[in-house]
Amino acid sequence: MELRAPRGMQDILPGQTARWEHVEGVLRDLARRYGYREIRTPVVEHTEVFQRGVGEGTDIVEKEMYTFLDRGGRSLSLRAEGTAPVMRAFLEHNLGAAGLPLRAYYICPIFRYDRPQAGRYRQHTQFGAEVIGSAGPAADAEVLGLAVRGLEALGLEGVELHLNSVGDAVCRPQYLAALREYFRPYLGELCDDCRRRFETAPLRLLDCKHEHDRRIAAGAPRMPAFLCDPCREHFDGVQEHLAAAGIAYRVDPGIVRGLDYYTRTAAEVFSGKIGAQNAMFGGGRYDGLAEQLGGRPTPGVGFGMGLERVLLVLEQTGIAVPGDPPPDLFIATAPAQNPEQARRLGARAHALADGLRRAGLSVHADVMPRSLTAQMRYANRLGARFVWILDAARLPLRDMGTKEEVALAASPADAEALERGDPSAVERLQRMVTARVRPGAPGKERG
RNA sequence: GUGGCCGUAGCUCAAGGGCAGAGCACCAGACUGUGGCUCUGGGGGUUGCGGGUUCAAGUCCCGUCGGCCACCCCA
Numbered sequence: 298m299e300l301r302a303p304r305g306m307q308d309i310l311p312g313q314t315a316r317w318e319h320v321e322g323v324l325r326d327l328a329r330r331y332g333y334r335e336i337r338t339p340v341v342e343h344t345e346v347f348q349r350g351v352g353e354g355t356d357i358v359e360k361e362m363y364t365f366l367d368r369g370g371r372s373l374s375l376r377a378e379g380t381a382p383v384m385r386a387f388l389e390h391n392l393g394a395a396g397l398p399l400r401a402y403y404i405c406p407i408f409r410y411d412r413p414q415a416g417r418y419r420q421h422t423q424f425g426a427e428v429i430g431s432a433g434p435a436a437d438a439e440v441l442g443l444a445v446r447g448l449e450a451l452g453l454e455g456v457e458l459h460l461n462s463v464g465d466a467v468c469r470p471q472y473l474a475a476l477r478e479y480f481r482p483y484l485g486e487l488c489d490d491c492r493r494r495f496e497t498a499p500l501r502l503l504d505c506k507h508e509h510d511r512r513i514a515a516g517a518p519r520m521p522a523f524l525c526d527p528c529r530e531h532f533d534g535v536q537e538h539l540a541a542a543g544i545a546y547r548v549d550p551g552i553v554r555g556l557d558y559y560t561r562t563a564a565e566v567f568s569g570k571i572g573a574q575n576a577m578f579g580g581g582r583y584d585g586l587a588e589q590l591g592g593r594p595t596p597g598v599g600f601g602m603g604l605e606r607v608l609l610v611l612e613q614t615g616i617a618v619p620g621d622p623p624p625d626l627f628i629a630t631a632p633a634q635n636p637e638q639a640r641r642l643g644a645r646a647h648a649l650a651d652g653l654r655r656a657g658l659s660v661h662a663d664v665m666p667r668s669l670t671a672q673m674r675y676a677n678r679l680g681a682r683f684v685w686i687l688d689a690a691r692l693p694l695r696d697m698g699t700k701e702e703v704a705l706a707a708s709p710a711d712a713e714a715l716e717r718g719d720p721s722a723v724e725r726l727q728r729m730v731t732a733r734v735r736p737g738a739p740g741k742e743r744g
Numbered sequence: 745g746u747g748g749c750c751g752u753a754g755c756u757c758a759a760g761g762g763c764a765g766a767g768c769a770c771c772a773g774a775c776u777g778u779g780g781c782u783c784u785g786g787g788g789g790u791u792g793c794g795g796g797u798u799c800a801a802g803u804c805c806c807g808u809c810g811g812c813c814a815c816c817c818c819a
Contacts, residue, residue, distance in 0.1 A: 301792095304810070356817050360745075379819095407819075412745075414813060423819060490816070501817095554818095565819090576819055603819030632777060669778060671771085677779035686778070695778070702778085 305411070305419030316618045320604060320611075321404055323450050324424050328402040331443050333426050336401040338382040344372040349589050350381030352557025354497065361409040375408035378556070379425040379601045380583060381590070387429050388592035397430030404604070415572035416606045425580075427599035434534030437562045437582060437598045441535075442544050444578050444600045448566065451607065452616040457545045461520065461552035461563045462532040463500070465584070468525035469560075473499050475518050483513050500553040519550045531561055558583040562598060570613040571606055578602035623680030625734050626653065628662040629672040631688030639666075641716055642687050649687075652723065656731045683734050689716065692726070694733055705729050 302308055309317060325335070344364050351357050363375035376382060383401060386392070392399050404424045411417060426443055428436040441458060448456045464472055476499045484492060487502070491510050494501045503514050524532060539546050546564075554563040563581040580600025587595035611618055628646045633639035643666075650662040661679060663672050669686070676684045677697065684695045685705070692706040692715070705726055706712040714722035 301810075361817085409818080411817075412815095413811085414815095417818070421819065425819095556818095573814065574818065579819060601819060606819060629778080668772085670773085673779040675779085681779095684778080688777080693778085697779070700778090 303419070305413035305417075307418065307420075312621075315621045316608060317604075319619050320451060320608060321424075324404070324447050324602075325402075327447050327450050328426060328443065331400070331426075331439070333400040333402040333443070336383055336386060336403050337405070338376070338386050338403070340376055340406065341373045342376060342382050342385065344374040346381050346385050346590065347374055347377050349591070350384065350558060350586055351378055352589075355556055357409060357556070361411050363408045363410055376405065377407065377409055379403060379405065379407060379423050380427060380558070380597075380599055381586065383425075383427050383599075384429065384583075384586050384590055384592075384595075384597065387595070388587060388590060393430055393595065398436060399429040400426070401429075402426040407601075414574065416574035416603070416609055418605060422604040423601040424604055425599060425601040427597055429597040430595060431598075432531075432584065432596035434531050435538050437531075437535045438538030438542060438544070440598055440600060441562075441564050441580060442539065442542050444580065444602055445544050445566065447602065448577065448607070451611060453610065453614065455545075456566060457547055458539070459549035459552050459565050459567065460536070460539070460546045461549055462524055462528055462535075462561050463554065463559055463563050463581075464520060464524055464528050465560045468523055468528055472518070472520055472523040475523060476500070476502065479517050480513070487513070503553060504551045521548065521550060528561055535562055554579065554581055556583075558586040558589060560584045564600070568606070568610045568613075571609045574606065576603070577606050577610060622659070623682065624661045625658040625682055626660045626730065627672075627676035627679060627681035627684045628660065629669060629676065629684055629686045630663070631669055631686055634689070638689065642689075645716055645718070646687055648718070649685075649723070649727065652727050653730060656727060658731060658734055683730075685730060689713070694730060703733070 328335075344362070347362060348358050353359070357377050362377045365373060367373055383403065387399060402425065404422065406420050407423050408420050410419060413419060424447070426440050428440050441460075445456050445458055463469060477495065480487070480491075480495060480499070480502055484495060487495070487510055488505065488507045491502050491505050491507075502510070503517060505511060505514060521529075521532070536546070536548070552563045552565055554565075559581045561582045561584070563579075565579040566577045567575045568577055569575065578600050580598070582596070582598040584594075584596040586597060587593065608618075628650050630639070630642040630646050633642055646662040650660040653660045661676070661681060663675065665671075665675075673684065682697055684697060686693050686695065690706070690709045690712050691704045692712055693702045694705050695702045706715065711722055711726075715726055
């Protein structure tokens with residue numbers, strides 16, 4: 298068998314998980330303060346949720362889904378996107394009954410069968426938030442503000458929201474027609490991709506990367522000029538709310554979004570530090586999604602943030618992310634005089650560790666029978682602040698920073714009482730260790 | 745799905761037809777029953793995998809898998 302994670306997927310190893318916990322913790326805490334509660338949906342959905350929600354013509358549905366038949370012959374797909382499942386859950390459980398709007402967030406894996414490259418994986422993690430039930434521009438500004446403030450809370454500076462409106466069912470078709478009319482005379486000189494997209498996705502002609510096409514696109518009509526009155530008003534309102542909240546944004550007609558369900562607001566934030574896949578989050582309004590899924594019309598707005606990319610940006614920016622905290626204490630055992638004593642010392646070390654943990658310390662006791670030197674080396678590598686060396690007489694507690702050592706047993710008799718497991722001796726020594734290692738910690742058990 | 749570059753020890757990399765190596769890391773020991781520094785010793789490899797050329801293949805050729813980067817598209 299092949300000892301290798303599937304292509305485009307990666308292990309998050311013990312040395313990395315502290316970074317993730319930090320990022321997730323900051324974002325969860327912020328979302329909670331915004332009044333968003335977590336929602337957890339299954340990692341698979343009926344394939345139709347994505348086909349109807351995200352749209353048949355999109356790349357996600359057309360070629361990037363992990364789709365399979367279960368044993369009952371149902372077509373299921375790994376979660377390819379975050380918003381459609383949340384809306385499915387909203388409709389299924391009639392979450393609007395608890396009062397609108399629903400504010401919800403999620404941190405979950407997303408799967409897309411795509412060719413991996415910098416910042417793009419077949420399994421990635423999104424932090425996302427949705428406001429469902431409100432059509433007003435304040436909702437757009439609030440949820441996008443949450444995303445921007447989230448990046449800032451992680452330490453990023455100069456975050457700028459790129460903002461656009463893609464219109465609605467009234468004005469978007471008119472705009473698309475105007476776009477085609479503009480590009481039609483240039484069809485012969487556009488790149489192959491643009492010629493293909495001329496019919497299928499004319500908005501995409503606006504963000505072609507070919508220099509020649511870009512020059513042509515520069516003269517194309519812009520969506521903001523085609524917005525119908527209600528869309529215009531909404532777009533203005535979103536900007537007004539963002540400005541009032543002090544969220545930096547820039548109107549960018551090139552923000553187009555690939556998914557069918559977007560209406561009106563479309564937004565993204567980019568970073569120049571992570572290669573070609575440079576969007577840290579993308580989001581927008583999806584007033585048509587609920588109907589596409591077969592529910593009653595319900596407006597919504599939200600975003601999805603790629604946490605792998607955010608971690609990459611933090612790394613590239615040199616923003617320190619906390620690592621694992623080292624243990625307070627390592628309990629070592631000194632060489633014993635005979636195997637019987639060695640066994641007793643080992644058992645005592647683990648019993649003491651257990652008691653000290655209940656008193657609030659983080660404690661390592663070795664599970665490898667090895668020399669004191671080797672135990673010290675290991676304790677040093679763990680970064681343990683103190684080492685308590687158990688032997689038959691002195692019980693020295695060593696401060697690994699200062700090399701200072703204090704003997705915790707008042708007499709060999711104490712040490713023997715400890716070795717026997719005499720409850721009062723054990724408790725007295727645990728209080729002494731706790732007081733030394735963590736002066737502020739409670740000396741009594743916490744349970 | 746397309747293209748470019750690249751796969752040698754846990755990591756970073758040498759060896760470019762002729763004995764598979766170094767540094768770091770790891771393990772043990774010495775210097776004190778006690779870590780970092782230093783010293784000594786040790787374990788580790790079907791050179792991604794499969795085939796071909798050759799007396800001889802990490803080395804040349806083909807295929808395949810994987811990684812990186814870019815396109816497409818997205819987070």
